Amino acid sequence: MAMTRKRRRLYFIGLALLGLCAGTALVLTAFQDNIVFFFSPTEVAAKKPTPSQRLRIGGLVEAGSVQKTGTTVSFVVTDNANTLKVAYTGILPDLFREGQGVVAEGHMGADGTFQAREVLAKHDENYMPREVADALKKSGRWQDGGAPAATEAPSN
Amino acid sequence: MHKYANPTVFMRLANAVLPWAAGACVLLFAVAIPLALYASPADYQQGDTVRIMYIHVPAAILGEMVYGLMAAASATYLIWRHQLAALIARAAAPIGAIFTALCLITGMLWGQPMWGTFWVWDARLTSMLLLLFLYVGYLALGDAFEDQERGEKAAAVLALVGSVNIPIIIFSVEWWNTLHQGSIFKMNGEGMKVTVSPEMLAPLFTMMGAYVAFFVTILVLRMRIEILNAKIRNARITQAAAPMVATQAAQAR
Numbered sequence: 001m002a003m004t005r006k007r008r009r010l011y012f013i014g015l016a017l018l019g020l021c022a023g024t025a026l027v028l029t030a031f032q033d034n035i036v037f038f039f040s041p042t043e044v045a046a047k048k049p050t051p052s053q054r055l056r057i058g059g060l061v062e063a064g065s066v067q068k069t070g071t072t073v074s075f076v077v078t079d080n081a082n083t084l085k086v087a088y089t090g091i092l093p094d095l096f097r098e099g100q101g102v103v104a105e106g107h108m109g110a111d112g113t114f115q116a117r118e119v120l121a122k123h124d125e126n127y128m129p130r131e132v133a134d135a136l137k138k139s140g141r142w143q144d145g146g147a148p149a150a151t152e153a154p155s156n
Numbered sequence: 157m158h159k160y161a162n163p164t165v166f167m168r169l170a171n172a173v174l175p176w177a178a179g180a181c182v183l184l185f186a187v188a189i190p191l192a193l194y195a196s197p198a199d200y201q202q203g204d205t206v207r208i209m210y211i212h213v214p215a216a217i218l219g220e221m222v223y224g225l226m227a228a229a230s231a232t233y234l235i236w237r238h239q240l241a242a243l244i245a246r247a248a249a250p251i252g253a254i255f256t257a258l259c260l261i262t263g264m265l266w267g268q269p270m271w272g273t274f275w276v277w278d279a280r281l282t283s284m285l286l287l288l289f290l291y292v293g294y295l296a297l298g299d300a301f302e303d304q305e306r307g308e309k310a311a312a313v314l315a316l317v318g319s320v321n322i323p324i325i326i327f328s329v330e331w332w333n334t335l336h337q338g339s340i341f342k343m344n345g346e347g348m349k350v351t352v353s354p355e356m357l358a359p360l361f362t363m364m365g366a367y368v369a370f371f372v373t374i375l376v377l378r379m380r381i382e383i384l385n386a387k388i389r390n391a392r393i394t395q396a397a398a399p400m401v402a403t404q405a406a407q408a409r
Contacts, residue, residue: 009235017316024320028331036332037278058333093272095201103335120271125337127206128353129197 038103041082049108057084057114058103058122066098074113077102088116095121161238163383170376177372184366192359199356208266210359213340214367215259219287220322222252222371226294227319230312242308245315246298247378251371253291260284271335279328280336283321290318304389 003011028035038058039047049055057077065076072089075098086104096102101122109115128136192210199206226248232241263281264274275281294311301307329338340351350357 006236013231013234013316017319020317020320024324028324032332035279037276037334040333093270095270095272097201100201118273120273120276120335122335123201123270123337125340125351127199127202127209127340127351127356129355130200131197132353133200 040079041077041084042079044084044108044114045082051107051110054105054107056103056105057086058101059084061096061098061100061102063098075102077104077114084114085112086114086116086119088119090119092119093121095123097121100124161236161240163240163243166240167379167383170379174373174376177369177376181366181369181373184362184369188359188362188366192363196359197355202270205266205269206356208262209356210363212259212262212266213360214364215255215262216284217364218367218371219252219256219259219284220325222248222255223287223290223315223319224322226252227315227322230315234309234312234316242312243379243382244375245312246308247375247382249291249294249298251374251378253288253295255367255371256284256288256291260288276335278334278336279332280325280334283325283328286321287318287325290314290321294318 038056040059041057044055044057059077059079062076062078062083067074071091072087073092074085074087077084077086086106087109088104088106096119101124103120103122104114104116105118105120106114106116188210193207196207196210198204226245229241229245229248232238233245260281263284267276268274294315297314298307298311301310326339328334329336342349342351352360
């Protein structure tokens with residue numbers, strides 16, 4: 001049976017889209033390292049960047065690690081596996097807090113401290129009123145940086 | 157199904173839907189705006205800045221959904237040559253572009269106080285900007301040809317090619333690490349959960365409904381205009397052709 005022109009166009013467009021998707025997937029996989037916005041302390045430890053390399057690092061600000069002297073601030077970024085000490089001079093964003101996500105751009109110093117040129121706060125996807133947050137903290141269901149199960153249905 | 161490919165039949169249906177969509181749009185915005193901007197609680201971290209989310213998130217979702225509709229209509233046009241499908245795609249494009257632009261602008265206004273920067277080139281922001289460029293490119297390409305049908309076909313191909321960007325936008329925050337936060341909809345073994353508390357979800361969903369009703373209303377109005385434009389064009393062509401035919405006939409004599 002001969003294919004109608006409509007059917008032929010349908011198959012042609014379907015195949016072309018499939019090819020396009022496969023091509024895009026390959027390109028995105030190949031450029032994986034350039035698409036990620038920041039590296040975690042574990043990735044930094046594995047990559048061992050030289051002081052001349054500019055990069056962004058990110059993770060959670062470790063609780064109790066923030067030290068301020070004048071406009072210079074130092075803190076520890078953690079991904080719960082590895083940590084990285086960061087030094088920065090300048091104004092921090094409003095959402096910069098211990099236990100919250102942060103992304104810093106800069107380079108590794110000779111002493112292993114990350115010298116940040118810019119610090120951005122990374123906000124997570126949990127939205128709730130203050131009362132709910134306080135109640136969660138009180139009941140001990142709060143997790144720093146993770147999803148504090150605000151609207152999660154009880155699993156048991 | 158192909159019965160509705162007839163523009164006259166479809167427009168009769170669309171015109172019947174129009175007053176309901178317009179009414180729903182006014183009603184839902186009347187509820188959603190005070191709820192989102194005033195009556196809902198402030199966020200524990202962001203304070204009142206969270207209210208930008210109620211405008212930003214529906215704009216982002218609609219921007220992507222309208223592009224999906226445009227791409228599906230473009231495929232229908234290319235395969236079955238239904239004029240109605242081309243009409244829907246052409247009418248939807250500028251509305252989707254506005255939603256996308258609104259998403260980008262509100263996102264920047266939120267990013268400055270929260271992140272500490274208006275813009276970064278992470279995967280989510282970059283792919284969303286690409287979506288805006290695809291809309292603009294689609295609109296420009298559709299008008300770039302002397303022959304309207306050629307322009308429509310070229311634009312339809314662009315819309316289809318650009319559709320690979322939609323899953324990239326949606327999953328960008330999961331495939332790569334980004335500055336942009338993850339999706340508020342989380343899939344796990346037990347189903348879907350939302351990371352927004354119920355008293356903030358209510359204004360968000362009301363606003364979402366208002367956006368959808370707004371889109372349907374404007375889409376039908378724009379389709380009416382496009383149909384009238386096509387009629388005017390056809391009338392002009394017949395009018396312009398009439399004396400030409402006469403001259404040709406005279407020359408031939």
